[in-house]
Amino acid sequence: MTSVHTSAQEQAARGVARPEWARARGGVPEPPGQPIAWSMLSRALSVPLILGLVCFLPAVIAAQPGSGVRDTAYWLQLVLTCYAGARLATMILSTRRRLLQGVFWMFVYIAMGVAPFAQVVIGQTPTPMVGPRQDLVTAIAMVLVGCAAFDLGALLASRRPLRRRTPSTRSPGAGPAVAHPLRLRLLVLLAFAASAFYVMKLGGPSVFFSSRQEINETVAASGVVSEGSNVGSAFVKGFGQVPALLALLFYTRRLATSYRARRSPSTVLVWVALVALNLVVNNPVSNARYWFLTVLMAFVFTAFPSSAAIYRIVLATGVVGALVVFPYADKFRYDDAGQRPAQSASVFEPLVTKDYDQMVMFANSISWVDTRGHTYGRQLTGSALFFVPRAVWSGKPEDTGVRVGQWMGLRMTNLSAPLWTEFWVDFGASGVIGGLALIGYAVARTDRRYALAVTRAGPGPGSVLAIAAPLIAGYTFILLRGPLLQAAGKLAIAALCLLLISTFKEQRAARRR
Numbered sequence: 001m002t003s004v005h006t007s008a009q010e011q012a013a014r015g016v017a018r019p020e021w022a023r024a025r026g027g028v029p030e031p032p033g034q035p036i037a038w039s040m041l042s043r044a045l046s047v048p049l050i051l052g053l054v055c056f057l058p059a060v061i062a063a064q065p066g067s068g069v070r071d072t073a074y075w076l077q078l079v080l081t082c083y084a085g086a087r088l089a090t091m092i093l094s095t096r097r098r099l100l101q102g103v104f105w106m107f108v109y110i111a112m113g114v115a116p117f118a119q120v121v122i123g124q125t126p127t128p129m130v131g132p133r134q135d136l137v138t139a140i141a142m143v144l145v146g147c148a149a150f151d152l153g154a155l156l157a158s159r160r161p162l163r164r165r166t167p168s169t170r171s172p173g174a175g176p177a178v179a180h181p182l183r184l185r186l187l188v189l190l191a192f193a194a195s196a197f198y199v200m201k202l203g204g205p206s207v208f209f210s211s212r213q214e215i216n217e218t219v220a221a222s223g224v225v226s227e228g229s230n231v232g233s234a235f236v237k238g239f240g241q242v243p244a245l246l247a248l249l250f251y252t253r254r255l256a257t258s259y260r261a262r263r264s265p266s267t268v269l270v271w272v273a274l275v276a277l278n279l280v281v282n283n284p285v286s287n288a289r290y291w292f293l294t295v296l297m298a299f300v301f302t303a304f305p306s307s308a309a310i311y312r313i314v315l316a317t318g319v320v321g322a323l324v325v326f327p328y329a330d331k332f333r334y335d336d337a338g339q340r341p342a343q344s345a346s347v348f349e350p351l352v353t354k355d356y357d358q359m360v361m362f363a364n365s366i367s368w369v370d371t372r373g374h375t376y377g378r379q380l381t382g383s384a385l386f387f388v389p390r391a392v393w394s395g396k397p398e399d400t401g402v403r404v405g406q407w408m409g410l411r412m413t414n415l416s417a418p419l420w421t422e423f424w425v426d427f428g429a430s431g432v433i434g435g436l437a438l439i440g441y442a443v444a445r446t447d448r449r450y451a452l453a454v455t456r457a458g459p460g461p462g463s464v465l466a467i468a469a470p471l472i473a474g475y476t477f478i479l480l481r482g483p484l485l486q487a488a489g490k491l492a493i494a495a496l497c498l499l500l501i502s503t504f505k506e507q508r509a510a511r512r513r
Contacts, residue, residue: 066122115356131367153440198240294474
């Protein structure tokens with residue numbers, strides 16, 4: 001304990017303030033939300049959690065009746081499921097919150113592990129597989145290799161220390177990104193103005209409590225959609241939803257972290273108004289389930305920024321929700337005319353007939369590339385330049401999922417194109433390995449900086465990273481599911497809004513504590 005107290009005294013001598021949770025325990029670094037009781041509970045839950053994710057659930061799926069054959073695809077899929085389950089259990093039981101990594105492994109375990117394994121066992125897929133069985137084997141193997149590359153990138157990021165400068169060594173005015181007070185108020189005004197335009201353009205608030213089909217038909221009839229291009233509708237929907245969500249997140253963090261803000265009637269009233277606004281434009285009735293999942297996760301992680309219990313509960317219950325609730329939460333979706341009806345006696349039939357087509361679409365994309373060749377960056381360039389109308393760029397690439405669906409001859413081409421597919425279509429195996437490794441590195445670095453931003457020693461209620469990380473965590477499902485061209489619009493609008501309201505002036509951050 002001597003070394004710990006000495007370190008704390010040295011920090012005090014340098015003028016570095018210790019957070020309250022460190023002072024309360026004499027300088028012993030016990031993070032917020034890490035009580036001793038929870039540590040003991042996590043140890044008690046570790047064995048059943050690991051056994052449940054890695055052994056029990058795969059074993060139950062393997063015992064299901066079906067016509068699937070136990071070939072190379074079966075065993076590779078089993079390995080991938082167990083690997084992703086072990087990594088997800090590690091994220092849940094970790095003493096440090098790894099927000100983005102945890103969400104990544106939750107998606108992989110559900111959408112690339114459990115669901116495709118059930119499809120292999122039962123012998124049915126949500127969309128037909130048009131290529132040979134070997135393409136499915138290649139797809140599963142490349143997902144497994146991509147996951148290993150992601151882990152390698154995260155490991156390299158953990159070996160590199162973060163640059164943490166003390167206030168005395170900082171350059172004048174330099175500091176973490178925080179929301180400028182005046183610009184944040186302007187963001188609130190933009191949110192109400194853009195959302196009001198969005199609501200009035202579609203005919204009033206009642207439309208937002210009908211269905212997604214009616215929303216899209218109203219957008220098409222409003223004149224913002226030109227023939228062959230969805231850029232206009234994407235901007236109207238994006239600016240009608242994203243600024244409202246960001247403003248709500250910033251004010252939620254203010255109330256969650258600042259006692260002074262909770263005593264301010266104006267702040268509370270603005271927050272209530274933003275909640276009402278988001279209930280209209282970001283409700284689960286008229287929006288895609290993946291987008292509402294983004295809204296929900298971003299709000300929860302913003303409202304409880306330092307709660308390890310909330311983090312673990314979200315990851316643990318997310319698996320159950322994805323397997324049980326998510327497949328049935330499509331009451332307000334389109335019909336499934338473009339998908340094959342499937343009949344099965346298995347309790348895992350929803351994983352076969354509904355949403356989880358990621359692995360089979362990766363296999364179909366491999367078959368498509370075999371006939372057309374790699375695009376060498378064309379698809380990723382089209383996603384990066386999503387804002388360019390087709391009237392200006394006549395050869396602008398379509399969504400990867402749409403192109404593969406058209407090649408397959410399907411009527412319904414709203415198909416997934418997981419991130420592994422985007423890298424494979426452009427650059428093959430090297431693209432999958434390199435792309436996932438870079439993402440793993442960036443995600444791990446962001447997780448570490450986010451952990452610092454949400455502590456009480458962080459940049460305060462206006463921290464931009466404390467808002468951006470939960471938003472990206474929720475949006476990860478959309479990015480991983482794909483296609484990227486569809487996902488790029490709202491992400492770019494969010495980045496633009498955050499950039500416009502951010503400031504790096506340390507003295508201004510101090511005034512908002």
